Amino acid sequence: MGQGKVLPPPLPDREDYVVAFDGPDDPEHPFNWALFVKLYISVTVCFGTLTASFASAVFAPGADGAAKAFGVSSEVGMLGTTLYVLGFASGPLVWAPASELIGRRWPLTVGILGVGVFSIASAVGKDIQTVIICRFFAGMFGASQLSVVPAVLSDIYNHMHRGAAIAVYSLTVFVGPFSAPFVGGFLASSSLGWRWTLYIPAFMGFACGAIFVLFLKETYAPCLLISKAAALRRQTSNWGIHARQEEVEVDLQELIQKNFTRPLRMLITEPIILVISVYMSFIYGLVYALLEAYPYVFETVYGMSPGVGGLTFIGLIIGQVLACGFILSQHSVYVKKLVDNENIPIPEWRLAPAMVGAPVFTAGIFWFSWTGFTATIHWLAPTAAGVLIGFGILCIFLPCFNYLVDSFLPLAASTVAANIILRSSVAAGFPLFAKQMFTNLGVQWAGTLLGCLAAVMIPIPLLFRMYGPRLRGQRGTLKQSCLWGYDCHYSRPVRPRPSTPDRSQSNPIIIPDNSPSDHGRGGRGSHRTEALEANSAAAFVRKIALKIDPYNAPKMNLFGWNVGKRKSPVRETFRQTLDEVISATTLQTLGRRYFEKIHPCYGFIDAAQFYRRLDARWQPTATENTYDGVLAGVAALGALFSGTAVDGVESSLAELVRRISDTHLGTAAPSLDLLTVWTLRVVYLRMTAAPYPAWAASSTLMHLIEASKLHQVWSNDEPDLDIRRRLIGVAEHLNIWISYDLGLSRVPLNHDAIGLPTPTPGDATVELLGLLPVTESLGPENQRHDQEIEHFLLETLDRTHTLPPSLLAQCNLTLCLLRRLRLTNLTTTPTTMNRVMDLLRRSLSAVRQLVTEESPWQHVANVPFQMISILLEMDTSASLAVLPDAMQTLKLVATTYNTERMREAFTTAYLLITLYEARRKEDSRLLNGIVRSFTVPDPEPPSGLDEVTWIKGVVADVPTLQGFDLEQYFDPDMVRFSPDFQTPEPMQSLQPMEPVDLITPPRSYIPRTPDASQ
Incomplete structure (x- = not known):
């Protein structure tokens, strides 16, 4: 380390030093903040969204004035709007991943201040190039509000309330562009001129930025844990305490490959994001097409001034407010479904309003186009059509938006960014051709074209609802996100598994941690988790492996769950009947x-x-x-x-x-x-x-x-x-x-x-079903004492099972009961253990019989492997004596059914025994060193054995010494003082099994022992 300092020893267990929230009710978790705090954060960030979206359209009424001032065509002037929206498409590549690395507060703050700076630069621009380029950068900085604000709302609101919060956010996304035309119209036609259409959003951006700097709190849970870890380090002076987010190393190349390109990768690799984004792009593009269509209809056809013509956008705003109310009115139905489903959200539940909004939106487009093409129809008719258009836009946009957030909650910011990239790219082109399309085709036929496209898309929400689960079935990007250290369901840190030898994990499983859903059902999360882990063979294998050697323990996996999928020698062709x-x-x-x-x-x-x-x-x-x-x-x-x-x-x-x-x-x-x-x-x-x-x-x-x-x-x-x-x-x-x-x-x-x-002759179904009462009683909803588990074990051993499959079912239940007993280090009587060992031997014989008969019952693989794990955990001479038979049986199954799962099971069992042998050798070496280093003279024989009963109690509590005859060391006539006494040879350690030619054995095991400095 420098100056002669050696490297300090590693932490005993890094996971013990990782900071996490104190359960789902931790007041520091954003879900549990006071309602007032959540509301002011929501209002603040939604104001930022309103500012950014307002700035996107407020320049449109002044575009002709800017074009005249700089002597360019009106199409070039419209680039001020187009490039701003194009900035919306490029900005999320930076802001969304940044918010998942450094938190939400600073991307939002820097972004909104950037809107103010570049809006000022556009307002004072001396040529058209400066205006439109600065508009692009203003849009790129403004994209921070569109892409990060939904993530903020998902940080502070749970599934029940997130939908209502995002409804308000979506309202600001559209109210901004629809309120900008009449504000910009009055400004551009007044003495202030077109430059004030840029000063106003600049002032709004600076005001919003000041509010963010002074009052906005960080909401990203991993970043909040960084602050908590820093406080704990100061309090305890233990510099090993850290948050999971601090383990992320910031490397430019890695940031570009994994973070800043993540929205694009999600857009390409996640079908549901791509399909929904295409649909939303059409809806969002129409918003900016209407920025050109409305002025053309109401200024050209009806002869209104820019400001007065812009007031007709109020119809669209009214429709969106009504849509927001309609969606919120359905919120109670969604909450009821959520409660009935134990607070587990189904994203497709969000899509019901979209199925209403799609036909309403189509009807509004047709209404507008066939009432606004002539001045003989009163201007209120096309204005009223805006109510339906606005209602449909929000009813489609908001449910689809919520659907994406619910489907990809851990990467909400990147998901929203992927959506914004596509829809903003599409929307950026609409202002360039909308006015020409309405001029050349006529209002009625241009509107009919858009209406027909909208009509074709009416079934899309229904198709999403029907086939959404299938589209969401393969979520590679989301699965990768779990490897970054966050639980995909609760957005909370999870423990990474220790490294293991490189081998295939065909059946990895995750045993549930104390999740909010557990505590929400009566605060039984801890007991529920313990019971689940006790019944799960995978969790037990993992636990004993960690106890033997935490460095080389295998991952959580259902090894030998069955013989596994066999390879077909021919190409599979499926027929219909x-x-x-x-x-x-x-x-x-x-x-x-x-x-x-x-x-x-x-x-x-x-x-x-x-x-x-x-x-x-x-x-x-x-x-x-x-x-x-x-x-x-x-x-x-x-x-x-x-x-x-x-x-x-x-x-x-x-x-x-x-x-x-x-x-x-x-x-x-x-x-x-x-x-x-x-x-x-x-x-x-x-x-x-x-x-x-x-x-x-x-x-x-x-x-x-x-x-x-x-x-x-x-x-x-x-x-x-x-x-x-x-x-x-x-x-x-x-x-x-x-x-x-x-x-x-x-x-x-x-x-x-x-x-x-x-029962019928030769029928073991009754035997199998007779195990159900004991099996059901082991459920996590039943809290069982050790004495009850021991009683269940005796009851199971008393049963008579005649056929091999039924016998293996009895053995499987026995192994589960033994795992439950070992969980509390409880040992049963020697008589009971003899009966257990007899059942295990008979079960191994049944496995060999079934394999010979080509009967691949699931337990021919499951029972031998789980038996090996429990035998190692028992750690007695009687249990180790059964171990060779168990390994030989597992070898037979793996040789007969040469599948990847069986090769993995045999290799893992071999590894467990190798780890156990290495640990015993190390223990023996340490104990031998102690015995050789210290000598004790022969003690005087005690006057009575009662004086050493306390030692008997100690021995009785040590499982590996049970059955040991302690009294021989205190008996005056004990055999070790006889002249012909010979020191017994030490027990040989368990030798590794001879590798099977069919199955590649693991690499030579070299135990990782701590350095002397540790």
Whole structure:
């Protein structure tokens, strides 16, 4: 470090020194500021937006005067407006990313002062070049208000109130240009002249800038945490305390590549931003086209003066005020939806007013064009049309704007900037041709052309609402933003994961932190998170790995969640109908495989009915129906259990199940056939797909069951009663465990005890569903004590499970209960642990049997891997003795199903054991050094063992010493003083498994140990 100083030791854990808000109710968070503070910030920044938008149009009435003064054409004079709007398009590239780096306050302040400076420069310009160039820079600085103010409002208002705040902001965006023509018209036609159309916005900019300097507060949460970190450093003199934003290194090249080009990248790579921006560009362009059309109609056709003709814009302003009121009146409906959805916003909810505004806007355009082309129609008629035009403009613009902000909230400033870039670029060209178009085509035909374009776009809001989720499905830029250190849902810091060896993470998951939504449901956020982490195998693996070696622990991941997606040897070609995909003979063969291997555990289909419907389907008069999905789902699972490689038939069947299950969703209550299709789909996804699609499908299935009311009508004389019980039970089983694994919420059904189905010979479905009561009791909504968890463990061990899949389900529940016990370092009795070890060994044998039979149940991968993690955490001789069998079984699964997920699972298990071995070697070395460094003479035998009972208590509390015979060290006749006593050989450490040729083993592990200085 200089002057002979060595580098200081690194912080023990950097995350402990990162400053964050004290939960969702922290008064320092902008969401929790006083209402008065929020209101004055909102009014202040909206005044800045009004100033910038007003300045964009106020020069238009004076453009002819400037052109005459400098001896240029009127088209050149209009460049003063065009270049200002073009400045709107270029400015966001700087202001929006800057606001996400240094905060909102200074970009807004510098921007509005720049408007004042360059407006003054334009007003005193000695030639037309100076005027129009300074107008461009004034627009570029004014873009700070358009692009950053929505981000300010999203900083201080939550989902419930943000819409109303942005409504006021949008009103200022349009009231500014529509109020400027009559102000500029009166100024230009008065003795003050056209230069005062530039002095006025300059004075407004300086006044607004002074208010910003004196009163505007910073609202960007990461920058507020910088101030909090600085205060804590001063209070504690601990210079390691810092905010996440301070870790961002400012490099010019990186700023250009990642920040200043981000709006352009979002505009290109995010389909929803591009599509909505194109629509809004047309609407926004018409605003500036009207700046030329209105003066032409009311000054040329009706012979009004510029100032009086500008007053007709009041009709547009009235329409926009009415639209703002209409949108705010719908706010309560939006809030109700938000509350019903647990405060999780759906962006498409914002689009309802746009579906009203689109036809109203079109009608206004036609009304204006066919009443304003002749002076024989009273001037109030086209003026009144402005009410509809203004109403439609805001009803379209505002919901679309809110939609973008809700969809890309963490990057609100860059999202708005991307939108402004496109719409301002388009709008900049409208003033150049609008007057000529109305002059050459005539008012009625020019307006008709614009009206027809508006009519073509009427369905666009409806299409957004229908297909918006699909367009928002692939959000690469937003996903990248999460890597910058901010949670995409709550705009708050999240903990980055420690570095790991370079390997593929096919199933990364995020266990929820204490989020505002948790606290909003009764303040149970902490307990809820602990319960979710306890039930999640991924969180447990991560926790034990961090305890073994925090430097090399694997990332949060559901390793071995299933065997993974297999590669098809042929190119997949999907066909439309069942008989195009598969023949009746092949379907019968796959059906027999299904009822032989899957039905005994997931028995929710009547086999006799299945074969009857199969035969009927291939009759000449048969037509497609919902049951085709059942036939295809059974065949797909039968194909899955017919070999280790996937074929084109299986892929086509799975795709057909997906299409049928989605297509047959309608307004009527779901039928039993449709629920069966969805259950087959979830079963297939749980065994083959990534975790999140399986969770989404299982949650949808539960909602469909709820919609069908299948769970609420129970009487012994109902048809298919046993099948219905089985289907609901299997659906609940799948949804609960998928939700537990991911640490996400499940969909509970409000029903009384439905009872178990009737058992049949060779049927393990009743065994499986018998685990549900204990499984449901582990939910995060139930606070369980350690004694209850231990009771559940004994209850689970007492159960008898006959078939391998059912036995693995019992083992999976046992492993979850063991994780819950290990979470509190609670150990059970040796007798119980012996029973646990016996169940684990039998489960590993069941896995090997299923793999040999080519039966890829999800637990053939899940159980061995999770077993390895719990065995390492137990850290006893008995648990380590089972470890080789578990690794050998996992190796067998990985060799048989050579998928990326299985290679990853085996490599990670190998890494965990390697980390454990290295830690034990280091511990042994340290303990051996202590024993060799200190010698203690043989103690006198104690008079009684009661004098050392306190030592027994200490040993009893150390899990690794439980079962150790302490009394031998205090027994006068203990064997170690006998002449033939020999020192036992030390236990050999666990040796690494021999690498599998099929699976590339990890690189040699070199443990990172702290320096001696640490």
